[in-house]
Amino acid sequence: MKELSRVKPSIKILSDEEIKNIDRLSRDILTKVCFICEDEEAVAIFAGGGAKVQADGKLVYLTDKMIDDAVxxxxxxxxxxxxxxxxxxxxxxxxxxxxxxxxxxxxxxxxxxxxxxxxxxxxxxxxxxxxxxxxxxxxxxxxxxxxxxxxxxxxxxxxxxxxxxxxxxxxxxxxxxxxxxxxxxxxxxxxxxxxxxxxxxxxxxxxxxxxxxxxxxxxxxxxxxxxxxxxxxxxxxxxxxxxxxxxxxxxxxxxxxxxxxxxxxxxxxxxxxxxxxxxxxxxxxxxxxxxxxxxxxxxxxxxxxxxxxxxxxxxxxxxxxxxxxxxxxxxxxxxxxxxxxxxxxxxxxxxxxxxxxxxxxxxxxxxxxxxxxxxxxxxxxxxxIGVDMSCEGFDLIKEVGPRGDFISTDHTLTHFRKELWGRTIFDCSAVKGEKRHLETNVIKNAIEKKKKVMSKYKPIEVPAGxxxxxxxxxxx
Missing domain, CATH: 3.20.20.480 (Trimethylamine methyltransferase-like)
Known part of the structure; x- marks a missing residue:
């Protein structure tokens, strides 16, 4: 199956205008409020780059140009x-x-x-x-x-x-x-x-x-x-x-x-x-x-x-x-x-x-x-999600048809590991008569997985001595 595109979810909380406003506020803090720098070498480097340093040698004011150049x-x-x-x-x-x-x-x-x-x-x-x-x-x-x-x-x-x-x-x-x-x-x-x-x-x-x-x-x-x-x-x-x-x-x-x-x-x-x-x-x-x-x-x-x-x-x-x-x-x-x-x-x-x-x-x-x-x-x-507009998906659905199943198809065998996430400790067992649901299975599974993976640890290669x-x- 050839994927033509992959649709990925994303989220934002700031608009472009809000980002610019925060950038300006940050620059005002650095150029008008200043920051304390306790290191003499760093103060000298800031000063050499164009920063204003107050007489006590610790209060540093940057310039917009310094910020622009760094970015x-x-x-x-x-x-x-x-x-x-x-x-x-x-x-x-x-x-x-x-x-x-x-x-x-x-x-x-x-x-x-x-x-x-x-x-x-x-x-x-x-x-x-x-x-x-x-x-x-x-x-x-x-x-x-x-x-x-x-x-x-x-x-x-x-x-x-x-x-x-x-x-x-x-x-x-x-x-x-x-x-x-x-x-x-x-x-x-x-x-x-x-x-x-x-x-x-x-x-x-x-x-x-x-x-x-x-x-x-x-x-x-x-x-x-x-x-x-x-x-x-x-x-x-x-x-x-x-x-x-x-x-x-x-x-x-x-x-x-x-x-x-x-x-x-x-x-x-x-x-x-x-x-x-x-x-x-x-x-x-x-x-x-x-x-x-x-x-x-x-x-x-x-x-x-x-x-x-x-x-x-x-x-x-x-x-x-x-x-x-x-x-x-x-x-x-x-x-x-x-x-x-x-x-x-x-x-x-x-x-x-x-x-x-x-x-x-x-x-x-x-x-x-x-x-x-x-x-x-x-x-x-x-x-x-991979979005594919080739004929493969349509041909498969046509072949299986109404009331068919896809579990036994080669297509499922070929693609399920890539398409479906495989859990290792999260439980998705069916409901049963005993009180298994009262147990904290994820904790037991986490303990078992920890022991399993630790038993397989092999020393990494480092120089002798x-x-x-x-x-x-x-x-x-």
Whole structure:
């Protein structure tokens, strides 16, 4: 069957005029309100590019031209490489990839039914599980190594990624010292600096502080990554009602301003620096003061920030597949689906959050399995419907005729795997007499699938003595 076109669903929340208004508001923030920059080198780079810096050397005012030049220097797609023969992820256009995020410090252990502090062993086990599940398409360590000294925790989390997965890794560095160690570790695994630069198998996550406060560590990480050519996943996560105005339009504008100023810095350092525009703009729960990521506004903000990123012709990313629930229950499933589907239909390229629950404060392996099922469910919707106007479909219907069936045709056998989504843990059994419907089958299925995929894990190929070599770099 020859497909002439494929109809894919999409969703928007901002009109073209509203996007332009938010862009203008963001520019007014950067040119008239200013932002604080704690890093002297970054301030000097901004000033060298035409920014006005006040006498104290920390308050920076950009110009419209600086923003325009940075946007013009940006590219609509970034390639993220893996290892072991994996095809690179083409982040841009209409492509959708689901990934993990972190670094939660609580682990929900389904063997005991209790929460506990996460450990470096949990980091390794979750990394192995993520290597086996599909998706995630890329991996940011989702669980923290709380049994390691805080100054080294980020390094041990990335070490686990380098040793136990061949998928693209997103790294977060505590400071520039650790960022350079991560680069050195990656050079060792890649077989040298030139090999790493040709196909960087990791990117750096840069988290910004709202409102309008650029920390020294985040600015240094942008500068170092841009110089080296390592892809940058820059995200802004203002909280409506707390670190941004409670009104969503102004929250979107603030997040956009913070992202634009960071992209300006990266492009001033190196115009070809690969940058992904991402946002975790969210809301605060006015009843208890907790951050909420399972609410409808979280998904709505993902649509809007994705539209803003695409307005600047940038690859996009942000939070998705998340829940505020404390358990693997109906709430978790509903919120995972909603916070996955809305960003996906908006055209987001990198949707990350798989495996997290309890408002991003915890991880469980079974939740990761459910998140993978939800992600594939959403990917199928995103893939749309192939519209074919050839004679094949008509001829088949004519051949079978009235009151016939299509289950036994070669056409069904040929096309059903591509056309129909195949579930792995969601239950669609028929109604039976026993009280089977009272059981939480999806939890049992998730546990069974986790055990099955983990039993098939095979160590990835790394240089001999890699663990000792990485340990030496970490502690050096």
């Amino acid at each position: 013009k220097a940006s590219v609509p797609a970034v390639e993220l490489h893996g290892r072991g023969g994996r095809s690179p992820l083409h982040v841009g256009g209409d492509n959708l990839y689901f990934g993990t995020t972190g670094f939660a410090t609580n682990y929900l252990d389904f063997e005991t039914g209790e929460y506990r502090q996460s450990t470096s062993e949990d980091v390794i086990e979750v990394m192995k599980l993520c290597e086996q599940l599909d998706p995630p398409d890329y991996i940011l360590p989702s669980v923290g190594a709380t049994d390691v000294e805080p100054d080294y925790a980020d390094l041990y989390e990335i070490k686990a990624g380098m040793l136990y997965t061949s998928k693209h890794i997103e790294a977060q560095a505590k400071d520039i010292v650790n960022a350079r160690k991560i680069i050195k570790m990656a050079e060792y695994i890649a077989g040298g600096e030139e090999n790493l630069k040709k196909a960087p198998f990791f990117s750096f996550l840069v988290t910004l502080t709202s409102p309008l406060h650029h920390r020294s560590d985040s600015m240094q990480l942008i500068i170092e990554s841009a110089k080296y050519g390592i892809p940058l996943f820059i995200e802004s996560g203002p909280m409506a009602g707390a670190t941004s105005p409670v009104t969503l339009t102004e929250t979107i504008a603030l997040a956009n301003a913070e992202l634009l100023s960071s992209i300006v810095l990266a492009k001033l350092v190196k115009p070809s620096a690969p940058v992904i525009y991402a946002s975790w703009a969210r809301v605060i729960n006015m009843k208890n003061g907790n951050v909420s990521v399972g609410c409808p506004e979280f998904g709505m903000l993902r649509i809007a920030t994705t539209q803003m990123g695409k307005y600047y012709n940038l690859p996009t990313g942000g939070g998705a597949n998340l829940s505020d629930s404390l358990a693997l229950d109906h709430q978790l499933g509903a919120e995972q689906c909603a916070t996955s589907l809305l960003p996906a239909l908006s055209g987001i390229n990198m949707a990350q959050g798989m495996g997290l629950l309890a408002g991003m404060n915890a991880v469980s392996a079974e939740t990761m399995v459910l998140a993978s099922e939800v992600a594939n469910y959403v990917k199928r919707i995103k893939d749309g 890699a663990e000792a070599a990485l340990e030496k770099i970490i502690r050096g």
